[in-house]
Structures are given as structure tokens and as C-alpha cells.
Amino acid sequence: MALARSIYLDHSATTPTDPRVVEVMLPYFTQHFGNPVSVHQFGRQAESAIETARERIGQVLNCLPSEVIFTSGASESNNLALRGSMRAGDQRPVLTTRVEHHAVSRTAAEIGEVEWLPVDSWGRASVEDVERTPSARLVSLMYANNEVGTIHDLAGFAEAAHEIGAYFHTDAVQAGGQLPLDVNALGVDMLSLSAHKFYGPKGVGLLYARKGVELHAIQTGGSHERGLRAGTHNTPLIVGMALALELATTEYEFRVKQLAARRDELIDGVLSRIPDVRLTGHPTERLPSHASFVIDGAESNTLLMHLDLLGVAASSGSACKTGNPEPSDVLLAMGYTPTEALTGLRLTVGLSTTQADIEYAVDALVRTVEKVRKVRDRMVIA
Numbered sequence: 001m002a003l004a005r006s007i008y009l010d011h012s013a014t015t016p017t018d019p020r021v022v023e024v025m026l027p028y029f030t031q032h033f034g035n036p037v038s039v040h041q042f043g044r045q046a047e048s049a050i051e052t053a054r055e056r057i058g059q060v061l062n063c064l065p066s067e068v069i070f071t072s073g074a075s076e077s078n079n080l081a082l083r084g085s086m087r088a089g090d091q092r093p094v095l096t097t098r099v100e101h102h103a104v105s106r107t108a109a110e111i112g113e114v115e116w117l118p119v120d121s122w123g124r125a126s127v128e129d130v131e132r133t134p135s136a137r138l139v140s141l142m143y144a145n146n147e148v149g150t151i152h153d154l155a156g157f158a159e160a161a162h163e164i165g166a167y168f169h170t171d172a173v174q175a176g177g178q179l180p181l182d183v184n185a186l187g188v189d190m191l192s193l194s195a196h197k198f199y200g201p202k203g204v205g206l207l208y209a210r211k212g213v214e215l216h217a218i219q220t221g222g223s224h225e226r227g228l229r230a231g232t233h234n235t236p237l238i239v240g241m242a243l244a245l246e247l248a249t250t251e252y253e254f255r256v257k258q259l260a261a262r263r264d265e266l267i268d269g270v271l272s273r274i275p276d277v278r279l280t281g282h283p284t285e286r287l288p289s290h291a292s293f294v295i296d297g298a299e300s301n302t303l304l305m306h307l308d309l310l311g312v313a314a315s316s317g318s319a320c321k322t323g324n325p326e327p328s329d330v331l332l333a334m335g336y337t338p339t340e341a342l343t344g345l346r347l348t349v350g351l352s353t354t355q356a357d358i359e360y361a362v363d364a365l366v367r368t369v370e371k372v373r374k375v376r377d378r379m380v381i382a
């Protein structure tokens, strides 16, 4: 049965690739397919495309082209930043939070030398806690949270990290295309991005690493990317990422305004029409695309299934393993109870989201929550 509507409100998970980006990538699959390390003309063509992409990205990030390391995405970039800078091994810990994406938090936990910074009820760490730490090799703090949308004002944290002799890394994945990315203004030493979060292709990303940052390769082999990341470059994806980042920059104001308008309609609709719902994350310092809630008495994985049947695609922070969901680590770290942390729902708008989409999605959520709560009430009575 075809669904009446199909509304994608999961842009924090991934975005569709911009057709302009697809178009610019195509010749690099079939015509300019050479291996960029080959010395012949086919190789040189591909190498030139990669170096042009690096320069264009350098302009957007306000850094040297040589400070851009191409990777397969932000999971790899985060691993390179953490493992690659901690491998120098002087016993000083990495300082991070439990609200980071697992590509940071699980990596830090596995490294072992880790200290966890507390976060407040919006998911924000405090500069004072960084300043109070006697020493660290690396401070890693996300620019914007993927689950609750809260933004960190990075410059103060970068300064505090430098004061305690640490490098400062940020996972800027959710900020890509939605927040300023000038690495000098942000004061960061390293920054991770994934192209598919800003209308670029999946499977490609980058790590910006300031000149002079001591990094060790975590993937060895050929001497690609100044010996920091072995493996044949994915030329089409790199070319596509550069254009996607440029478009996100040139269209920045228009995009942010449009996203924020849809997000606000969504938040207002949900909070005004559904009782016992709370917005999670910061009320104003949040991503323009991002709405997230805890909904009393409505486990999010159940909601997701019902919403999907109504044609609305959303997501939750609780990992659902074989029908036995686990509460979101992020919400737990922010002080929510395990029961509340099972009800975290994320709805993230995109450039093609319309006002009519929001109206439909809010209606669908109202109906779904009523239905799920009714079932809960019946079970409680029985």
C-alpha cells in the first residue's frame, strides 16, 4: 500500500545529495578515473581535481590546503584526531564528554586515558571545568550535539584547552552547513566533518589538523595524505564534498533562515498540541534544523514505528537492540531518568521541508502519542 505522504525529518542522520553535487562528481567515475598517485596523465588529472578540492575547502575553513586530510567520514576523522594525537603516549588524558557521538566517546573509552567532563541539563560542558583540569593532551568537544541540537561556543573552550597545554579537537559534523566553520575564529586545532550531513555524498569526510599538531597515522600503508591516511583517494566523492561545502557557505544565510523557520513551527506545534512533552537541548542555542523532545509515556522506538506507518521518518537516541531498547547515553548524561531517556525523539528538518510537511508531521505525532499512551494506560490498569 502506497503511503499518503512521505516526509523525511531525519536530516541529522543524513541529507540527500544535492543534484549539483552529483553532476560534478559523475565524470570522475567514468572519464577522469585515474589513480591520483599514478604518474601518467590519468593520474595527474585526478590528482589535480583532489588538490583543487583541497584548496577550495581550505578557503571555506580559512586554513592551508595542506591542513586538510581527506577521510572516509567523520568516524574516521574522529578516530584519527583522538588515536592519532594520543598515540604520542605521554600519559596525559583526553578530556571529553559523555554526550559526544560514539565515534568520540567510545574511542576515548577505548584509549583508556580519559577524563569525562560533566554536562548541564542542556548538554553543555563548562569552560571552568576544563580550566580546573591539571593537564590533558587533548580536549575533544562537539560543536553541536546530534541528539539534542545544543551548540557549544567553542572559542572559550579552545583557549582553556591551550592554557592547560592540550590540543583542542571538535566534532563539527552536525555544524557542517549550519554554523560558521572558520577554524581560526573557532580557535580549534582539529575539526571533523562528514560530507553527507551537508548535502554531499556519503563515505567521505575530512579532518582539519592545524600545522604543527603532532599526529600519528592510524591506518598505515601508502603515503597518501602526508603519510597520515593510507588508501587510494576517492576522487569523485572528494570533488563532491568540496562543492557541497562551498554551496553550504554561499547559501548559508538563506539556508539557516529557512531551516530555523521550519524548526520553530515544529517545536511550537509539538509543545502546544501534546501535553507532557519537553524540548531537550538548549531552547535557543541549538542547530537551525533540530527539534528534539522527551514525551512522557511514549517510548520513542514505538513512536518511530507508528510514525513510519504514517509516512513520517524521524529518529531516537536510544539504541534498539532486538526489541529491547537501551536509554540514550546523551539524555542520561544530561540528567534524565532511564525511563525518560527511552522517550527521546528527534525530528530534523531539511532544505526541502515545507510548512505543509510540518503540519502533517505534527498531526501524525499528536495521533501517534495519543494512541501509544492509550495502550500504556490500558496496560497499567490491567
Ligand SMILES: Cc1ncc(COP(=O)(O)O)c(C=O)c1O
Binding pocket: 012, 013, 072, 073, 074, 075, 076, 101, 103, 142, 144, 145, 146, 171, 173, 174, 194, 203, 205
Ligand atoms: C556528531 C557526529 N559525529 C560523528 C558522526 C559520524 O559520521 P559518519 O557516520 O559520517 O562517519 C555523526 C553521524 O551521525 C555525528 O552525528
